[in-house]
Amino acid sequence: MNLDWLDAFLISGLFSVVIIIGLGLLLHLQLGLARIANFGVVGFFGIGMYAFGVMFVKVDWPFSEVWAFFISLAFGTLVAGLSGLLVGWLIADLDEDGVLVGTLGFATAVLILATTEQDLTGGALGLGGLKFPYDIGSVKANEFLWLIIVTTVVALILLYVGRVHRSPYGRLLIAVGANEPLARSLGKPAFRTKLWLFAVGSAGMGLLGALFGVMVRFLDISNLGIDVTLAAMVALVLGGTARVWGAVIGGFLTIGLFEIVVQSYIPFPQGWYGQAIPVVRQMVFGATLIVVLLFRPLGILGDMRRDKLMRSMHGG
Amino acid sequence: MVAEAKEQQPPAARPQIKVEKAVKSFSGRVVVDIDELVLGDQPIEGLIGPNGAGKTTLMRMIMHSTPLDQGTVTLYPSGINGEGIVLSALPTHRMARHGVVKSNQVIMDFDKLTILDSLLLAVAQHKYEQPQRIFDEKRVYDESAARIHEYLEFFAFGDPTQFAGSAGEKKLLDIVRCLLLEPRFLLLDEPTAGLPEELTEKVMQLIRDLAATGTAVVIVEHDLSVIWNLSNEVHFMAEGNVVMRGSPQEIRKNKTVIEKYLGEGHV
Numbered sequence: 122m123n124l125d126w127l128d129a130f131l132i133s134g135l136f137s138v139v140i141i142i143g144l145g146l147l148l149h150l151q152l153g154l155a156r157i158a159n160f161g162v163v164g165f166f167g168i169g170m171y172a173f174g175v176m177f178v179k180v181d182w183p184f185s186e187v188w189a190f191f192i193s194l195a196f197g198t199l200v201a202g203l204s205g206l207l208v209g210w211l212i213a214d215l216d217e218d219g220v221l222v223g224t225l226g227f228a229t230a231v232l233i234l235a236t237t238e239q240d241l242t243g244g245a246l247g248l249g250g251l252k253f254p255y256d257i258g259s260v261k262a263n264e265f266l267w268l269i270i271v272t273t274v275v276a277l278i279l280l281y282v283g284r285v286h287r288s289p290y291g292r293l294l295i296a297v298g299a300n301e302p303l304a305r306s307l308g309k310p311a312f313r314t315k316l317w318l319f320a321v322g323s324a325g326m327g328l329l330g331a332l333f334g335v336m337v338r339f340l341d342i343s344n345l346g347i348d349v350t351l352a353a354m355v356a357l358v359l360g361g362t363a364r365v366w367g368a369v370i371g372g373f374l375t376i377g378l379f380e381i382v383v384q385s386y387i388p389f390p391q392g393w394y395g396q397a398i399p400v401v402r403q404m405v406f407g408a409t410l411i412v413v414l415l416f417r418p419l420g421i422l423g424d425m426r427r428d429k430l431m432r433s434m435h436g437g
Numbered sequence: 438m439v440a441e442a443k444e445q446q447p448p449a450a451r452p453q454i455k456v457e458k459a460v461k462s463f464s465g466r467v468v469v470d471i472d473e474l475v476l477g478d479q480p481i482e483g484l485i486g487p488n489g490a491g492k493t494t495l496m497r498m499i500m501h502s503t504p505l506d507q508g509t510v511t512l513y514p515s516g517i518n519g520e521g522i523v524l525s526a527l528p529t530h531r532m533a534r535h536g537v538v539k540s541n542q543v544i545m546d547f548d549k550l551t552i553l554d555s556l557l558l559a560v561a562q563h564k565y566e567q568p569q570r571i572f573d574e575k576r577v578y579d580e581s582a583a584r585i586h587e588y589l590e591f592f593a594f595g596d597p598t599q600f601a602g603s604a605g606e607k608k609l610l611d612i613v614r615c616l617l618l619e620p621r622f623l624l625l626d627e628p629t630a631g632l633p634e635e636l637t638e639k640v641m642q643l644i645r646d647l648a649a650t651g652t653a654v655v656i657v658e659h660d661l662s663v664i665w666n667l668s669n670e671v672h673f674m675a676e677g678n679v680v681m682r683g684s685p686q687e688i689r690k691n692k693t694v695i696e697k698y699l700g701e702g703h704v
Contacts, residue, residue, distance in 0.1 A: 284571035289561040292550065296558050299547040302502060306541075307559050307614060308533025309566070321568045363549075424549070431551045431598040435578055 124261050132264050133336075134381035136271065140333050141376045143275040144353035145360070145368025146282050147325045152354075153362040153425075154291060155318055156298035158217060161208065161224030162326060163349035164231040165201045169327020170334040170344065171231075171248075173197030175241050178250040190254040194331050201327020202320050209319025213312050232345045248340040264336065271332050278325060283365050286425075287434060294318065295427075348403060352376055355406045359413050361422030370421060375406065450516040451653045452536065452622045453477035454499060454524070459508030461494055468494045470677045471508075475517060477622065477653035479669035481644065483685070484657045486674035487698050492657045493542055495674070496624045500539045502529045512537060512622065536621025540628050542657075546607045553597040556585045559614040581617070588613045592639060605632055612640060616647070623647065625656040629663055641667055661699075665689065673698070 144162055151157045176196045182189035204227075212223040235242045242248055253263050285291040293314060296304045301311045334340055352375065353368075360371025379402050389398065413420060456474040460467065469491040476482060476499075484492050497503035499510050501524060511521040512535055522535060532538070547555055560581040565573040589597055592609050601607045612628055625644070629637040637660070644667060648654050658664050664671060664685065671688040673681040675697055681688065688694055 281571065285568075288571045288574050289557065289565045289577050290568060290570055292554055292558050292561070293566040295549055295554075296547050299549055300545060302529075303541070303545045303547065304558075305528075305530045306500065306502065306533070306539060308530055308563075308618065309558075310528075310530045310563070312528075314566075317568055427549060427551045427554055428598050428600060431553050434574065435553060435582075436598055 124259070124265060127261065127265060128385065129261060129264075130385045131381060132261070132268055134377075134385065136264075136268050136333075136336055137380050138372050138377045139268070139272050139275050140329055141349075141352050141356050142368050142372035143271075143278050143329045144326055144349070145357040145372055146275070146278050147322045147329075148353050148357050149282060149362065149365070149368055150285065150294065151318060151322050152357065153364070153367065154285075154294035154298055155315060157212075157220055157315065157318075159224050159319075159322070160221055160350055160354075161226075161228040162353050163345055163347060164208075164224070164228030165205055165323040165326035166330035166333070166349055167228070167231045167235060167345040168204050169197040169201035169324075169330035170340060171197075171235055171242055171330075172200035172327070173331035174248050174251055174334050174340045178248060179241065186252075187254050194328070197331040198324050198328040201330065202324030204327075205323020206316060206320040208323070209316040213315040213319075228345075228347070228350065232342060235342050235345055242340070242342075245342060247342075249338070251335055251338045251340065253335060267332075267336055271329075271336070274328070274332065279365070279369065286365055286430065295425075348399075351403070351406055355410050357420075359409060359420055361420030361424075363419060363425040364422040367420055367422050374421075375409065379405070450519070451477055451480065451651050452515065453513045453517045453653065454537075454622060455511045455513065455517065455521070456495070456499070457509050457511070459495075459498060459510065459525075460506045461491075461498055461503060462506060468677055469498060471495070471679060474672075474679050476655050476672075480648035480652075481654045481656065481667050481669050483664040483668035483671040484655055484674060485659075485661065485664055485671060485688075485698065490674040491677040492674055493626055496539055496626050496655075496657065499524065499624060500529055500532055500537065501525055501527060514621065533618050536619070536652075537624070538615045538618045538620035538622070539624040540611050540615045540626055542626035542630070544604055544607045545611060546601060548600075550600075551598050552589075552594060552601050552606075552610060553585070555601070555610055555614060556588075556597070556617060557581070559617040560585065584617065588616065591643075592636065605636065608632060609636065609640075612643075616643065620647075620652055622653045623655070625654065625658075627658055628656065629658065629660055637663065661689075 144166065148159060148162055151159045173193045173196065177189060177193035208224065208227050212220045215223060236244055253267055257263060257266060293309060297309065297311045297314050305311050337344070356371035356375045357368045358371070359374055360369065361367030384398065454476045456471050459469060459471045461469040486492055494503060498505055505525050509523055510525040512524050513519050513521050524532065524537065550558065557577060561577045565577050592613070601610050608631060615623060629640055632640065641663060644654055656664070656667065668685050670682060671685050672679045673688055673694050681691060681694065689699065
């Protein structure tokens with residue numbers, strides 16, 4: 122396959138966009154529908170990534186690598202889901218401040234564990250030895266195929282989120298987010314609903330983390346910074362917290378613009394790339410968040426339109 | 438087949454609720470202190486009393502949306518001599534499953550959900566509201582559309598795919614949600630407050646119909662014509678306790694009730 126037209130930067134840029142969109146979509150279920158501000162996105166992402174990586178690299182698998190790959194992937198997803206269940210249980214009854222502190226604290230705990238458990242994770246030195254479950258030739262071709270696979274996974278997440286909006290489950294999430302006591306008085310188990318929402322969302326974030334780990338092939342604690350959470354959150358808020366396509370549009374406008382357009386096509390001095398650009402990115406994202414919340418708090422797409430949706434589904 | 442079997446069954450005995458040694462205080466002030474109270478002797482019972490008598494708090498205690506300081510609330514699904522379920526040991530969301538449902542005094546609504554959404558939420562069974570059930574909207578709608586539209590037409594709601602606009606509409610929506618849960622024991626906290634006369638009549642008619650099918654109804658209302666009109670029995674509450682119970686005729690003539698609540702000259 123001739124991939125000369127494809128820039129390696131473009132692949133990694135698009136890959137970041139797709140991953141952030143996936144995280145933003147899962148965050149949308151929590152923040153946009155059930156109104157739980159999960160600031161621990163990177164924690165679940167990281168748990169999935171490391172659980173997968175450690176399982177794949179450190180265990181002496183008796184069968185083929187492809188099998189080991191998929192078992193490790195399932196393991197990473199499962200561990201992230203279980204950690205979501207635990208965190209959900211801790212925060213389900215807390216108010217907004219408590220949720221913020223609890224989820225942020227969880228992400229920090231994951232970072233510290235990955236740093237200190239050197240025997241397992243390699244600590245600050247990192248963990249190598251990850252690889253694609255296939256080999257179709259050049260590194261670029263392998264990466265390109267992985268980009269397509271991960272894009273498919275994120276498209277499925279998008280499809281799921283869209284279906285949730287059109288299902289009784291989505292209605293329950295919105296109801297619990299809008300008025301929990303009223304939902305409870307109608308017989309809805311608000312606590313359990315939040316718990317499962319967290320478990321499923323976290324499992325998804327963990328899966329994305331593992332898929333990300335495969336692409337970078339070297340797990341490094343610098344992947345566990347708050348900037349991942351921030352990127353997903355800024356993308357979602359910019360696009361529209363309450364809308365299905367919010368994270369997609371926001372993802373392209375934030376990470377897309379920054380990672381692809383700014384980094385690849387604007388000729389900055391070479392010395393800026395290592396230090397200055399990541400810092401500038403954080404500043405621009407922070408400023409974007411402030412401006413959006415001031416002038417268009419519901420994002421570019423605006424509020425959800427249940428009236429339109431109901432008319433299209435059940436209207437005469 | 439199932440419907441036929443249902444019709445052949447004799448109407449089940451009316452459920453009753455017993456409140457025992459129930460105490461609730463807010464920042465040191467005792468709001469409810471009831472030694473023993475049985476609700477549901479009669480199909481429709483009124484609960485009246487001056488502001489601050491503890492009527493709303495009592496109802497919230499029954500629903501366990503306000504936890505009790507002491508005491509128990511027990512539901513007897515087939516009358517006081519049958520088996521009991523201790524409601525005060527259950528979380529609020531389990532009440533609806535036992536048929537215990539309460540309407541809200543203050544207007545409660547889900548912003549962002551349309552009228553139809555709100556009603557579909559009330560009827561949707563728990564099994565359809567799981568993360569993996571993402572293709573069940575049509576099923577939930579088809580199961581309940583007839584019932585929902587019956588109520589929507591009865592109260593002459595506008596387009597159900599719109600949001601509830603006025604306070605009255607939200608109040609009605611609250612009551613319809615309660616009715617859709619098919620209550621066996623219905624607590625109504627000022628159901629007609631703020632409703633125009635014509636709608637008050639309609640609500641009263643629905644309550645009567647419901648009570649005739651074996652549902653126990655307890656109603657708190659400041660519009661006393663509703664109480665005198667509907668109730669088979671009236672509880673008079675003052676200072677956190679039910680101090681008197683009797684037929685509407687007895688209660689409205691009672692000296693204490695007139696002094697403490699109704700005022701001289703009330704007929």
